[in-house]
Amino acid sequence: MSEPKSTAAPRPATVEVRVPSRLGFEKVAMSTAASVAKLMGFREDRIEDLKTAVAEACINAIEHGNRLNEKLSVGVILSAGPDALEVKVIDDGTGMIRQPGKQTAPDIDRKMRGEEDTRGMGMFLIQSLVDEAEWVAGANGNSSYVRLVIRLDKDAE
Amino acid sequence: MQIETKARVEQLTSPAGHPVAVLRFEGDIASTSKNAVIGTYQSLPKGTSLVLLDFTRVDYINSSGIALVIQLLIEASNSGQKVCAFGLTPHFTKVFTMVGIPKYAGIFPTQAEALAGL
Helix, strand or coil: CCCCCCCCCCCCEEEEEEEECCCCCHHHHHHHHHHHHHHHCCCHHHHHHHHHHHHHHHHHHHHHHCCCCCCCEEEEEEEECCCEEEEEEEECCCCCCCCCCCCCCCCHHHHHCCCCCCCCCHHHHHHHHCCEEEEECCHHHCCCEEEEEEECCCCCC | CCCCCEEEEEEEECCCCCEEEEEEEEEEECHHHHHHHHHHHHCCCCCCCEEEEEEEEEEEECHHHHHHHHHHHHHHHHCCCEEEEECCCHHHHHHHHHCCHHHCCEEECCHHHHHHHC
16 A cells, blocks of 8 residues: 655755855855755856845855854855745844845946945845845844845746 | 956057057956956056956956946046946846946947947
């Protein structure tokens, strides 16, 4: 007698990476995210979008969350579900990550006139390149994280 | 652990016969790339009026690197120079477009098209 097949949704496959709080190591997280996304069948252009979003999220965690303290690390947890990949980028520090509202596009004209810092485009890029981006402050200012989600487009992928 | 940005300058002539300075970048362009990006640009001879930025051998650009490119464009604009870029991947062409760079520097797939665009 064959056993009845479970109808429960399969649990997401999870990959965890921990990188030092040193600029440059975001590339390890990028590569890992790209590998998981490729396994899931995402298109190449979506994988590139994800890589940049993960890089910017890691840089924020390194620079602002962990304040470049190399004794702290940045955790990256990737959860591959049936139709979406969720990436959480978690810092260990007490630095404050600004909780953004909907980011408008950077004003290149103001930057060119010197009226706006040329930097500060990371959060805009994150929000623009993934399907969901959520910033969550940790308790007592510790371990904030950003949650990114990209969804498989079944018709196009 | 970022791959160091390498930069070199090459002098070319546009199809119209004008001298063009080509800044060829290689490696990563990030917050540590100021000397390579801005420093190399500032070393251009006085009187340079046409500048091409070659990203063909650039593997990775983050938002700090894009900020340096914008800083270069500010200095170029203040000097009355025309700047075009080429060799970006489709992804980084999209990212440069998202932040508005094409308004101040033409972006082209190849060197030949960028020279023609000056």
